Each structure stands twice: as structure tokens, then as C-alpha cells.
Amino acid sequence: MSSTDTYYARNAQQFIADTLQVDMQALYAPFLAALPANAQILDAGCGSGRDALAFQQLGHSVSAFDACPQMAEHASQLLGQAVPVRCFTEVHEVERYDGIWACASLLHVAENRLPDAFARLWRALKPGGVLYCSFKRGQSERLHHERHFTDADEARLAAWVQPLPGLTRTQYWSSADQRPGRSEQWLNALLHKAPSKLVTGGEAHPFLPHLCAAIHQAHQVDMAVAFIKTTGLRLLLPDLLESLQRNESALPPAQVRILTSDYLDVTDPEALRLLMLLAEQGAQVRVYQSSGSSFHLKAYLFAGQDWGRAFIGSSNISRQALQQGLEWNYRIDYPGDDGYLEAQRRFDELFAHPRCAELSDAWIDAYEKRRIPPTQAFEPGSTESEPPPTPSKIQREALQALSATRTEGYLRGLVVLATGLGKTWLAAFDVKQMGARRVLFVAHREEILNQAAATFARIQPSARIGFYRGQQRDYQVDILCASVQTLGKAEHLQRFKPQHFDYLVVDEFHHASAPTYRSLLQHFAPAFLLGLTATPDRTDNADILALCDDNLVYQSDLFCGVTERLLVPFHYYGIFDDDVDYQAIPWRNGRFDPELLGNKLATLGRARHALSTWRLHAQQRTLAFCVSTRHADFMADYFRKQGVRAAAVYADSPLSRGEALQRLSAGQLQVLFSVDLFNEGVDLPSIDTVMMLRPTESKILFLQQLGRGLRKADGKDRLVVLDFVANHQSFLHKPMALMNRSMNHRQLAEFARKAEQGQLDLPEGCFVNYDLQFIDFLKSLDSDSVQSDYRSLREVLGRRPSLTEFYRSGASLQDMRRQHGHWFALVASEESELPEVGRQLIAKHGDFLRELETTAMTKSYKMVLLEAFQELDGWREAIRMEQLAERSWQVLQRRRPLLGDLPEDYQGARQMPADWLSYWKRNPIAAWTGGRYFSSEEGLFIGNLVIAEPAIAPLSEMVQELVDYRLTSYATRLKPADDNVLPLPNRPQQVELAYFPSLKIACGHFRSSRADYEEYRSLGSHYGNLDPSRHFLARASGNSMNGGKQPIRDGDYLLLEVVGSDSAGKITGETVAIERQDESGDNQYLLRKVLKDANGQYRLRANNPDYADIQVTDELREQLRTFARLKAVIDPLEMQVGQRFKREDIPPLFGVEFNPGSWNSGHVVIDERNAHVLLVTLNKQGKAEDLRYRDHWIDEQHFHWQTQNQTAPDNKRGKEIIHHAALGIDLHLFVRDNKLENGKAAPFRYYGKVNYQSHSGSKPMSVVFAVQP
Structure with missing residues (x-):
């Protein structure tokens, strides 16, 4: 046992205690980033097992050993697996590991034995694998505290590893000792082993990423294959197109040559058509005409400025060959192997062979006619095909x-x-x-x-x-x-x-x-x-x-796609981005300053926030959107340092788009940081997490990025969206895009309150959560000013809104005109950068612009004429009446909804009627030329405004903006409230009348004879001959008329007719609407009955006896203006016909509260209102087939309804249905097509009152109703 081994045996527990909790994430990152998912890792000299455990917890398969028995025992217990005791001389494995981790272990090997230790580890490493090692920085071999140390610097380490075969790259970096009280400097190295020259294919080693990477790097791309299938070509097409369309800033556009053959008619004609798209971009594509001879080439050659690479083997261009099949392709690299040069020469010779025809549409046409596709595969992938596309x-x-x-x-x-x-x-x-x-x-x-x-x-x-x-x-x-x-x-x-x-x-x-x-x-x-x-x-x-x-x-929209299961549900998290002060970044024309934005986003604090959020919510495959290449590189580098397999991809990145997607799909990458490449046009079904790390300038861009992850894929049940938002106007469009509707500031605040309470209406399986800071920001926007509405819309759009957009947003045009006079006056007050010519036009011709904006329109003709006038360049020169009438006819044919304004015998005409000119003269031409702004002379229609040449284009744009608004608002009146598959019965001679929320608003409009109202309601012929230019609807306010035989209650709908102020003698005995200016200067708006005393004195009487009569003195007469007479009080329910209501919103229509016990049935009786409410679902999902369609429309006026099972003609409920008219009972019909809409309870449409016609059967009864006109 060496002195080093003895030291560790004696001090194992202390060493473990000193090192087990040291943070090694920064060292793990580059090592882990080079490994595939589920990698085989060897921890060589594992010590306490700290690092092996970290790798194991990341999902890798880890083996470990150590020369110290005490260390090996601790590591074994920590890992839950055997950790053998051995030294480097006992490493005998061959190509087993994707990565070898030798952290602070090789430094104890004597210098003369290090080459052998490296060689053994290297042999155990798989081709394409990486070996990490670390040494204390120095140039000596020494003994310190009984332990042997071999120190290293870059030169010494390079000399030790130089003999290793296939060493392609060595990364060096320095780090400081992380243990407390230690100051040593360490040299770290990552040794990269060349991948195998033989690509063996299959799902573990597919050929496709090798081709994508080579295309991405090459100046010259040459391919020669026996056949090309559409399935395979589509996999290469994005990278080939990208290589042909490069800009010169990074790599020049590639020279691409592709050679295939007609051998055995295997090549798809569709693939050849796709190759023609490449030819359009500059690729050279030729076909070897085999004429019965064989053509079995499978060669792919790539060249850069000073390098070359070839793959020669068994893969043609098919999906099976590139992604799944066991196909062998041998790699040849130059310099190093002159075989590449020979292959290149042979390709050049073959490409110029007389049998090689240049691909053309004519050649493909001829090939299609003579082709006999093979019925049996002679090579893998030779018979694969795509199913014919069919619409969803x-x-x-x-x-x-x-x-x-x-x-x-x-x-x-x-x-x-x-x-x-x-x-x-x-x-x-x-x-x-x-x-x-x-x-x-x-x-x-x-x-x-x-x-x-x-x-x-x-x-x-x-x-x-x-x-x-x-x-x-x-x-x-x-x-x-x-x-x-x-x-x-x-x-x-x-x-x-x-x-x-x-x-x-x-x-x-x-x-x-x-x-x-x-x-x-x-x-x-x-x-x-x-x-x-x-x-x-x-x-x-x-x-x-x-x-x-x-x-x-x-x-x-998006919700429809999710509901129809064409897109996956989403879980959306609006993460508050408190690491960035967006208010400090210049914001112009709807965009941040790109350079400053990039600097603010690429910070450690924000990267830490993103990583912690990602770890909390992310799934398997994440696509993250960044603002710049610097931002993407920064984020990818930070994530890698924290042990996440991440990469950046953009137009000029080292990693190609195709290779990046393949690695992400295979699980070799967890996060892909992208700049612009994947906003649209690329199918990414495997993406299950989208991270939005940048502001998006528009709803479209937001939805495009969101849409990258919504496509369905096997094993994918939802998309997680991590969207970083902040308290800046640039983020306001995101809730609108997500919820599929525009919102002004007030509506955004209401949205925030609903989001906070979890009351958003979302498709089934979807979830939306915003951080509280963003909720508070949205709620703080609550405002009801015109300026606020305008500014919020401008912030969302990133430009000045048009009047149509302002109208569609729900802003009040009445308030706008009351405060500013007309639209362009508001624009001038809000737009500091409005061009001076536009500002002068608004100042000089404001009256004309207001006239266009508010002129009364009972038909669309005035605006149709103006559009035709502008298309004929009428501001520059007068237009002949014949030309103007003809162009007006063309405008009407384009704008088909307006054809209903024409006389019936004109509506079906394909050609302009012979008397069209005279008709057009009588209508809009006469209306316009009778005013200040247009005139006629000698058959010409003349614009009277004097406009300088530079101002004509700006004026035309303003006029067209107003025309578009007027026609949009007019067309809105012609359309039903909502599209629905249920037929809305034709109600005879329905007339659209202007509707005002109060008499005050109505009076203000008719005082100026303008028709700039925004809302309309329909009434039937039973109210008499109604004229939209004279009749209107308004709501009553107050209780002064609540009395007598015909009380008028607060909120009742009133049908009124405009009258002149000199009509007192004609309205005696009638109820009229009167404007009265009181002593304070404020106006009052009254409903009163006009009475005339015997002495000729007029009195105004309220129906409510609590209100005294008003004597009309001469002085008072000067303060009064009679502007309308009452024609009828309208049943409020009649005004709701055609509208849709949720079940819980129906009871208030009848003045009662929602009670689930009674209102969840299909037949509700309201005794206090003498009313029966029928709630009908036509398609009863989940019911037996013969019960689903018992309720149905017979035609547009008649409905077949089946009662509940206990209803019979001779019991109380049955009698009330049959004899409802005699009993004074009203029957109200509410119908919906399906139970669910967008995953939620569908609303019912109100069809009004119905009358009993006939019935059959008992328990249940089948009843036929007629809808009341």
C-alpha cells in the first residue's frame, strides 16, 4: 500500500466530511453538456461518491471505483450499489463509457505512470465520449502530507495525452478550490474522443444528425444516391435550404450538387418536385438515367475552406435510412485520409457523365408517365411513402x-x-x-x-x-x-x-x-x-x-383547436420578471431598443430566475425564445454550467437547426435556446415546454411561439408555457392573445380579477396562472377615460390605432366625440410624432372629417361612393359620373354584405344595370353634392376641398380610414349577434333601429342630426311602419312615469319617434321626450304627457301621482325642447331575442334568482310571472341514439319539442302548455345545439315567445310550437 493509500485509509472520515458538501455544479456543466441522455459514466477515483451521486440523480447510469476501501464503502452506501476497490492499472473495459470523470484522482499517479493510466481510461471510453480530469496547477512532482502529487499545467498535460488515439480536442480552464480556507488553483481538462468513423444507424446512432451537422458547416455539399424518397428528403430540406440562403456575414451560400437515379423507378416524383425547389435556390440537381444498368451509390461529400468529409455506405435518402434503420456509413476526414480527394474526383466525373440529365419539370413529367413503382422493397426504405394529406x-x-x-x-x-x-x-x-x-x-x-x-x-x-x-x-x-x-x-x-x-x-x-x-x-x-x-x-x-x-x-382560434383535440391543452405560467427594469429601456414604435434589451436580459440574476422556474415546472423538451444570439449563448452556457443539457441555435450558430432538433427529440438536449429560427414554419411536435425569455412585439409573434409546442405527439398530454412578464405596456397583448379577444385597460383589469379568482373560461385541461405582481399591475390599469383607452390600444398594437380598431376595442365613441369632437382631433392630441402635413389637414379640414365620421346613413351608399371616388383618384381631378357609378358598382360587388341595400331587382344582377347611373345619381351623388364638400358640374363629380399635392396621399388615407370604419360599423348592424348552427327564425320585416342607453344620449345625437350611434336593436312589423331615420330606442330612467294603466318603469325600453320643437299642437295628449335646461345650466331629460287646458295653457304630467304637473309658462317654453314622441313601451325580453345566455344568467331576465335545483332542468315554471321557460339542448351527448334528436326545428318558424316524461295532456303542466294563451301564460324558448362549447357549458340562444300549435302522445308529449313574429 502506498503512502497515499495509507493516508486516505487513516483520514477517510475527515476527508469525506470536508468534501461531501462542496458545490461542484460549475465543473459538472461542461462535462454533462457533452453527454447524451442516460449516459454511461465512470467515476474513476470516486472518493466519497459525491459526484457519482449527482450524476445518478440526473438519470445517468454510473459506475465508480476507488483505491481506498473506506472511501469505496462510503460511496457504495451513498449510491446504493457496489463500488469496487481498484486502481487505474486495473481498468480493463473497452469502449464502455460515454463519459469518464477523474476529478482530483489522476493527480496522485506518478508522472511516469500517467500515460498508462490515461491510455487505460481512454480505451474504456466510447468513440465520441469525453474524459474529465483535474490537477493542481504547477510543474512539479512532490510529496505533501504523506500524499503523492503530480502537478500540471497545459503544456505538461498536453504532453501526457498527446499519444491518445482519436483525441480531437482538449478544453482547458482554471478554477479555485471550493473548500473553505483553501486557495489552491486547479487545472481542469475535458478530452474529446473522436466519434467512430463508422456510423451504424438505428435509433441510438441515426445517420441524420451527422448529415445535418455537415451541411451546416460546409461550403460545398455533394450527394449521390440511388434513390430519394419524399419522407427522407423532407428531413434534410430545411438544412439544405438554409445552406443555400446563407448571408455572407458568417458562411457563404453553399454550392449544392445532388445526383440521384431512376434505377428501378424507386425515386419518388414528389421528391423530384421538391428537389426542383432546391434548384430554384441555386442547387444543381441531376438524374442518372440508368437504362436498365445498376446504380447503387450512397455517397455524401462535404467541404469547407480547409477540410473535407465524406460518408460512404448503405444509406439512400429515406426516413428509414436516415433515422431508424441499421445502416452502415463510413466517415472519411481530410486532411488525414486522401480517400476523400479520390471520392471527390469520382463524384465530379460522374456528375458530368452523359447519362446524367439536368432535372427539370419536363423530365419529371416524362418520368411520371413511364414509371412503374416497385411493389417489393429491394432496399430498406425503397417502398416507404407518406400517406396522402387529408384535411382536418x-x-x-x-x-x-x-x-x-x-x-x-x-x-x-x-x-x-x-x-x-x-x-x-x-x-x-x-x-x-x-x-x-x-x-x-x-x-x-x-x-x-x-x-x-x-x-x-x-x-x-x-x-x-x-x-x-x-x-x-x-x-x-x-x-x-x-x-x-x-x-x-x-x-x-x-x-x-x-x-x-x-x-x-x-x-x-x-x-x-x-x-x-x-x-x-x-x-x-x-x-x-x-x-x-x-x-x-x-x-x-x-x-x-x-x-x-x-x-x-x-x-x-387556439381554444377551438384544443377543444377539437387538434392541439394539446396548455398550462400557462405568467412569471413576473422582477430582475429587469423594463421602464429603463427605451421603447419606440412598439419595440424596445434591441441592444439595450439584450444587455438587460443576459444577466446572472435573470438566468438564475429562469433556471429555478424551469426546474419547478418544465417537462422533457424545452424550446426557449431569446432576443439575440448573445442572449441565447449566455443562457445556454449558464444552463450547461448548472448541469442542464442545453444548446443555442440561430442562423449562424455552430449547431445546425436539423441537428439541434434531432438531439432535442432524442433526449440528448433538454433545452434549446433559439433566436427567430423557430417562430414559425417548422414542425416541432415533441416540444412539451415553451419558455418565453423575451418580450414579443405582437400577438402574432406570441401565438407563433406558443404554437411551436401545441402540436400533438405520442406521450404528450399538455404543453407547459413559462412566459416572463412585467409591468410594462409591451406585455399587455399577451393576455389578449391567450384569451382570444382585445381588451382595453378596464377590461384588462377585469381579466386580472377573474384570473386571480380562477374564473377564466378555458378549454378543458387548460390552466392559466399569473404571478401576483403582474395581476396587481393589470388591476392598476383600471380607468374609464378615452385617453386611457386610446393609449392602451396603441401600446398593444405598437402603433397608432385606426378608428375601426378603436371601435372594435369597445371604447366609447360617444365619449370620444364629446371630449374631442371627432376621431382625428383625438389622434392629433395624442400623437406627438404625427407628421406636420397630417396635423395641418386635421386643423384645416376637421369639419369635413367629422362629417364623414358621423353623417347619417340609412344605407351604405355614401361610403361606397367615397371609396370609389378615392380609387379613381378623385382628389386630383374631377371624375365623370359614369366612371364613378361603374366603380361604385364594383365596390358593392366586392363588399357583398352591402348588396342587401340595393333594390331587389338589382341584388342578383351580375352586370351593372342599364339604369344604374340614374339610380346612383338620385341616391349618394345627390346626397353628397347637396352639401359643402362635393359638387357636380357638366357630368362631373367634383371634390370641393383644395388640397396641395403633398397632402393628397395623407388625406386619402384619413378618408379611407373613416370609410372603413363607417362600413364596418354599418355591416355590424346587418349581422346576427353570434354565429351558430341553429337557425334563427325569419322575423317578418325586422327593422334595425338605433339604440341609446338613455334619453340624454339620444337627445345629444338628434340635436345635431348626426347618426354616430354605435348600437342597434331589431323590432318587428307589429310596431307599425318604422323608419330608421326617425325612429329609435332608448332606456327610461327614474320612476316619474311609473303609474297609471301603462306604467313606464326605470330601465324600460322605449320606442320613440323624432319630432320637431314646433310640434306641440300635434302632440297634445301624447307622451313625449323633452330636454329642459335648468337654472344651473345642466340639462334635464323628461318623459311627460302633454296636456292642454281650456285656456290654451300647456301642462306636462307624469304618470306617477307623486310628481306634480309642470305648467309651461312663456319663460319655461324657452327652456324646453321636444325632440321625440313615445310610440310604445317594449317588452325587455323582446329586445333579447337572438342573444345568448348562460343558464345562470337566464333567471334575472324574469326577475328571479338562479336556483340550481329548478333551473338545471329543461322546463322551468315561474308562477309569479305566468311564464314557462323551455331550455332545450338539441344534441344530447351521452343519451341513447333514439333520444338524442327528439327536439328539433321543423322549419324556421316551427319547433318540435318533447316534454318531460311525467307531462300528459290532462295534467296541470300539460294543460298549461296546450291552453297557455287562454290562461295568460307565456312560453319562452331557449335553445342550444350542444351541451358543451369550447369544453365549457354552452350558452342558450333566446328565440322569444312561442305559441302552442299541436301535440301528440302522452308522458312524454310531443309538442309543435310556432315562434311569435
Whole structure:
């Protein structure tokens, strides 16, 4: 026994006590980062077993030994496994361990024996493995306290390990002794063993990561394979495209040459079409025409500036060969093996062989015609194929809606689909459904265009697909994928006729209001235009919907995807980011200063916070989004130092995207820190945790990042989202995006209160939790000012909101106009950076802008004319009436919902009617030219405003913004409250009337003869001939009229008719609405009956006898203005027809409280109101098949209902149903389609009162009702 062994035997307990609790995390990190998941680790000289235990607890398989029996015994007890006593000379294993840990152990070996000790450990290490060792820093061999020490520096250690075969890299670093009172400096080293030259394949050693890594690093990529299957090519396509599209800042674009063959017709034609996409990017692709001879090459060659690498073996390009199959491929590295140079020469010769034809669409067409695919596999993967793509349930619904919208005559439509539900796939399916021959797909990012091209190739394999971007100019193709930045320029648009494309797809349509998009949309006139977006709410859709002719074809949000089980449920944690002071970072135009933001985010304190949060909540595979490459590298380095297998990946990172995903999927990585690469366009189903370590500038970006983890995968039951939020306006859009609705500050505060109480309405299986600090921040936003609403919306959007967006957000336009006069006056007061030309226009033409914003509209015609006027450039020169009428007709055809305004004989016309010009002159032209701002002369329509040339474009934008708002608000009046599959019966001659919450608000509007109201209600023909320009609805306030035979109670709905102030003689005996200015200058608004005494004196009388009559003296007459007469008091329930209510919200409609015992049934009797309430679910899930559909609509006016089992015609309840009219009982019908909606109890829609028609049967009875008109 050596003196060192004797020392440790005698002092084992003290040594264990001194070292067992020392923090070694910083040393573990680089070692563990180099290991695969579930690695085999040898702790060589394990001492107390401290390090072996740490590795074991991380899930690795650990073996250990020590030369000291006492140490080995302690380690054995600590690990719960045998720890043998042995020394380095007894290590005989061969290629068994992924990692060997020799911490402070080799330093006790004599220097002359160290080469043998290293050799033995090295032999035990697997190819590709790592060996960690540490020495006290120095240059001597010495004896200290009976122990032998061999000290080392970099030079001495390098000399000892230099003979080790396959040593590819040595990492050195220094560290200080972590034990208290110790000051020694240590040299640490990590020795990397070359991976095996033979890649053996299978799930443990797949070939794919080797290819991805080589593509990522190479300047030259050459591949020669016997066949290419689509399944395999898709695995390589992202890295190949990335290598072709590199910018010069890191590596130059790669030169890519691919050679395959038609040998035995194994190569997929679809794969060849995908290779044409690579050829579009500059790759050279050729096909060896075998003509019956064999072609069995499987060679992959890569070259950098001063290196080369080849893989030659058995793998063709198929999924099985690259990921799963046992395939041998031998690696040749140059310099070191000149065989690489020979392989390169032979490839060059073969690529130039006369039998090698350049791949083209024509060659593929001919190949498809003569190809006879093999029925039996002659090599692994030779017969594998992808199942034909089929639309999902949501996509099928959207396709049906798109087909229907074209049948209705629409030329444009918008579809909103959440990230992960397949927007691009939907477009490709619909192109095929419509049979479009020429397709234009427009987007603003390269990745989207590449993804779209691949998707269309999948749906239409025989289509010719090209690109229009950068320097690429493909014209003669079936499907053109174009960059809006390129094609949107006038000189490029002019190369295409407006009707050149049958079908136009605009992805990320939320960008479509930008000038480049608008010019493109105005130029092309396809048979159909489809706008696609994932934007989650109507506020974001507000402006862009006008560009799709106000035609929202289909919408399915994140919650729908989860409910339909197309996406996994999510557990969302809003983590308060108290390590960063976001208020101190400059914030301009909706963005933080990127450099300062990156500096603030890459700190140790924040990294510690992120790590602790991740350890508390994360699952197996995490994708983390960072703000910069520096941030990603910093976070990955910190996580690795804490023992987490982590890596950073971005455009120029050492790790390729494909290799990173493969390692993450295989469990070799736990966390991937990314910058931009994975925001969209990449399928990442295995991701089960998303960590958002950066602010996102928009809802779209937030949803794209969230969507990376929502896709389903085997064994994945939920997504965990760790989102770092703070008390800054940049984070306000996140709750809105998550909950699929816009919110102003008041609504955000209400959301926070619901979140705090756990009352958020979420799909089944979903969970949302915000840290209390963020909840408090949201609650502090509570405010009801117009300025607050405006600023909150601007903060969310990152720009000035439009009036439509402000309207859609729920802000009060009445308050806005009362305080500022009109919209652009508010804009001018809030926007300090508003261009001076815009500010001058608002000051000079404010009256005109207010006129457009508030002019009365009983039809849409005024705004349609203005849109046509602007499209014809009317501010520059007068327009002929014929042109204006024709363009107006075209605008109406685009905006299909407005066609209902036309006379019935015009509505179905495909061509402009012969008398259209005269009709148009009588309507909006006469209305506009009768005012100050437009005139007509000699057949011309003239804008009277004098506008300088530089101000024309800004004015046009302002006018269009107002037109879009007026048409949006007008169209809202024409639509039902909510989409629902239940039919809402046609109620005869329903009329939309303006609705005001009070007489005061109503009076304010009609005083100025404006029609800038925001709400409407419908009334039927039984109230007489109603005119929307004269009749309106308002709520009564107070109890002065609560009395007599026809009491008017506080809150009752009133139908009123506008009258002039000189109508007193015409309204004697009627109840009127009066405005009275009292002595303080404040106005009062009264309902009173007008009476006339015998002496001709007028009195105003209240129905409530507690209120005295008001004598109308001459002095008082000057203070009174009669502005409306009462036509009827409306039953409040009638105003709710068509609205939807939760079960617990229905009882208050009848003045009673919700009692679950009675209201959870389908038939509720309210005796005090003489009312029966029928609560019907049409599709009764869980019931027997023959019971599910007993309740149903017969037609739009008649409903078939089955009573409860105990109801019979001769018992009390049955009689009350049959004879309800005679008994004075009202029957109220509430219906819903399904029991659940988005995983929650579905609301009921109120259809109003129904009348008994007939019945059959008993216990239960089958009853037919007619819906009251």
C-alpha cells in the first residue's frame, strides 16, 4: 500500500466530511453538456461518491471505483450499489463509457505512470465520449502530507495525452478550490474522443444528425444516391435550404450538387418536385438515367475552406435510412485520409457523365408517365411513402365555408386559423378544390415561401412551382411563391396582367394594410383572393377585413383547436420578471431598443430566475425564445454550467437547426435556446415546454411561439408555457392573445380579477396562472377615460390605432366625440410624432372629417361612393359620373354584405344595370353634392376641398380610414349577434333601429342630426311602419312615469319617434321626450304627457301621482325642447331575442334568482310571472341514439319539442302548455345545439315567445310550437 493509500485509509472520515458538501455544479456543466441522455459514466477515483451521486440523480447510469476501501464503502452506501476497490492499472473495459470523470484522482499517479493510466481510461471510453480530469496547477512532482502529487499545467498535460488515439480536442480552464480556507488553483481538462468513423444507424446512432451537422458547416455539399424518397428528403430540406440562403456575414451560400437515379423507378416524383425547389435556390440537381444498368451509390461529400468529409455506405435518402434503420456509413476526414480527394474526383466525373440529365419539370413529367413503382422493397426504405394529406375537421369546415362563399358571389375572403391548425395546408386544399390553374402565394418572409412551396408540392405534386423574390423571376409556373417586398413594387406588378392568376393567397394577412400589400391587392383581380392570418381577435381584423370585402369566411382560434383535440391543452405560467427594469429601456414604435434589451436580459440574476422556474415546472423538451444570439449563448452556457443539457441555435450558430432538433427529440438536449429560427414554419411536435425569455412585439409573434409546442405527439398530454412578464405596456397583448379577444385597460383589469379568482373560461385541461405582481399591475390599469383607452390600444398594437380598431376595442365613441369632437382631433392630441402635413389637414379640414365620421346613413351608399371616388383618384381631378357609378358598382360587388341595400331587382344582377347611373345619381351623388364638400358640374363629380399635392396621399388615407370604419360599423348592424348552427327564425320585416342607453344620449345625437350611434336593436312589423331615420330606442330612467294603466318603469325600453320643437299642437295628449335646461345650466331629460287646458295653457304630467304637473309658462317654453314622441313601451325580453345566455344568467331576465335545483332542468315554471321557460339542448351527448334528436326545428318558424316524461295532456303542466294563451301564460324558448362549447357549458340562444300549435302522445308529449313574429 502506498503512502497515499495509507493516508486516505487513516483520514477517510475527515476527508469525506470536508468534501461531501462542496458545490461542484460549475465543473459538472461542461462535462454533462457533452453527454447524451442516460449516459454511461465512470467515476474513476470516486472518493466519497459525491459526484457519482449527482450524476445518478440526473438519470445517468454510473459506475465508480476507488483505491481506498473506506472511501469505496462510503460511496457504495451513498449510491446504493457496489463500488469496487481498484486502481487505474486495473481498468480493463473497452469502449464502455460515454463519459469518464477523474476529478482530483489522476493527480496522485506518478508522472511516469500517467500515460498508462490515461491510455487505460481512454480505451474504456466510447468513440465520441469525453474524459474529465483535474490537477493542481504547477510543474512539479512532490510529496505533501504523506500524499503523492503530480502537478500540471497545459503544456505538461498536453504532453501526457498527446499519444491518445482519436483525441480531437482538449478544453482547458482554471478554477479555485471550493473548500473553505483553501486557495489552491486547479487545472481542469475535458478530452474529446473522436466519434467512430463508422456510423451504424438505428435509433441510438441515426445517420441524420451527422448529415445535418455537415451541411451546416460546409461550403460545398455533394450527394449521390440511388434513390430519394419524399419522407427522407423532407428531413434534410430545411438544412439544405438554409445552406443555400446563407448571408455572407458568417458562411457563404453553399454550392449544392445532388445526383440521384431512376434505377428501378424507386425515386419518388414528389421528391423530384421538391428537389426542383432546391434548384430554384441555386442547387444543381441531376438524374442518372440508368437504362436498365445498376446504380447503387450512397455517397455524401462535404467541404469547407480547409477540410473535407465524406460518408460512404448503405444509406439512400429515406426516413428509414436516415433515422431508424441499421445502416452502415463510413466517415472519411481530410486532411488525414486522401480517400476523400479520390471520392471527390469520382463524384465530379460522374456528375458530368452523359447519362446524367439536368432535372427539370419536363423530365419529371416524362418520368411520371413511364414509371412503374416497385411493389417489393429491394432496399430498406425503397417502398416507404407518406400517406396522402387529408384535411382536418376544422380544415374541412373551412373548405366548406370557402366553397359556399364563392357560390354566394364573393371574390375575396378572410380565414382566421390559430397557429398549428394549418393555414397553408388549407390554402393548398382550397386551390385544389377550386381547380385553380395559376396561383400566387404572397408572404413577406423567405421561410414562409419555402414552407408554402413544399406544402403545395405535397398537395399538387405535378404542379410547376417557382419563386419571385430577390433576384429570382419565375414566370411560366403554375404556383408562384412571391415576396411582397419584391412583387409589391410597381415595376414588377406591371409585368403581370390583373387577371393573370386565378387564385391569390396572402399569408399573414394582418400585414395587408401596409402600402406594398395594398398596391398588390389593388393590381390583381383573381377569381378568388384568400387572406390568411392567425391574429386572434376582431380588433386586429378590423382594418384588414375591409380588404377582403368584409367577408370573414371562417374563424377557429387556439381554444377551438384544443377543444377539437387538434392541439394539446396548455398550462400557462405568467412569471413576473422582477430582475429587469423594463421602464429603463427605451421603447419606440412598439419595440424596445434591441441592444439595450439584450444587455438587460443576459444577466446572472435573470438566468438564475429562469433556471429555478424551469426546474419547478418544465417537462422533457424545452424550446426557449431569446432576443439575440448573445442572449441565447449566455443562457445556454449558464444552463450547461448548472448541469442542464442545453444548446443555442440561430442562423449562424455552430449547431445546425436539423441537428439541434434531432438531439432535442432524442433526449440528448433538454433545452434549446433559439433566436427567430423557430417562430414559425417548422414542425416541432415533441416540444412539451415553451419558455418565453423575451418580450414579443405582437400577438402574432406570441401565438407563433406558443404554437411551436401545441402540436400533438405520442406521450404528450399538455404543453407547459413559462412566459416572463412585467409591468410594462409591451406585455399587455399577451393576455389578449391567450384569451382570444382585445381588451382595453378596464377590461384588462377585469381579466386580472377573474384570473386571480380562477374564473377564466378555458378549454378543458387548460390552466392559466399569473404571478401576483403582474395581476396587481393589470388591476392598476383600471380607468374609464378615452385617453386611457386610446393609449392602451396603441401600446398593444405598437402603433397608432385606426378608428375601426378603436371601435372594435369597445371604447366609447360617444365619449370620444364629446371630449374631442371627432376621431382625428383625438389622434392629433395624442400623437406627438404625427407628421406636420397630417396635423395641418386635421386643423384645416376637421369639419369635413367629422362629417364623414358621423353623417347619417340609412344605407351604405355614401361610403361606397367615397371609396370609389378615392380609387379613381378623385382628389386630383374631377371624375365623370359614369366612371364613378361603374366603380361604385364594383365596390358593392366586392363588399357583398352591402348588396342587401340595393333594390331587389338589382341584388342578383351580375352586370351593372342599364339604369344604374340614374339610380346612383338620385341616391349618394345627390346626397353628397347637396352639401359643402362635393359638387357636380357638366357630368362631373367634383371634390370641393383644395388640397396641395403633398397632402393628397395623407388625406386619402384619413378618408379611407373613416370609410372603413363607417362600413364596418354599418355591416355590424346587418349581422346576427353570434354565429351558430341553429337557425334563427325569419322575423317578418325586422327593422334595425338605433339604440341609446338613455334619453340624454339620444337627445345629444338628434340635436345635431348626426347618426354616430354605435348600437342597434331589431323590432318587428307589429310596431307599425318604422323608419330608421326617425325612429329609435332608448332606456327610461327614474320612476316619474311609473303609474297609471301603462306604467313606464326605470330601465324600460322605449320606442320613440323624432319630432320637431314646433310640434306641440300635434302632440297634445301624447307622451313625449323633452330636454329642459335648468337654472344651473345642466340639462334635464323628461318623459311627460302633454296636456292642454281650456285656456290654451300647456301642462306636462307624469304618470306617477307623486310628481306634480309642470305648467309651461312663456319663460319655461324657452327652456324646453321636444325632440321625440313615445310610440310604445317594449317588452325587455323582446329586445333579447337572438342573444345568448348562460343558464345562470337566464333567471334575472324574469326577475328571479338562479336556483340550481329548478333551473338545471329543461322546463322551468315561474308562477309569479305566468311564464314557462323551455331550455332545450338539441344534441344530447351521452343519451341513447333514439333520444338524442327528439327536439328539433321543423322549419324556421316551427319547433318540435318533447316534454318531460311525467307531462300528459290532462295534467296541470300539460294543460298549461296546450291552453297557455287562454290562461295568460307565456312560453319562452331557449335553445342550444350542444351541451358543451369550447369544453365549457354552452350558452342558450333566446328565440322569444312561442305559441302552442299541436301535440301528440302522452308522458312524454310531443309538442309543435310556432315562434311569435
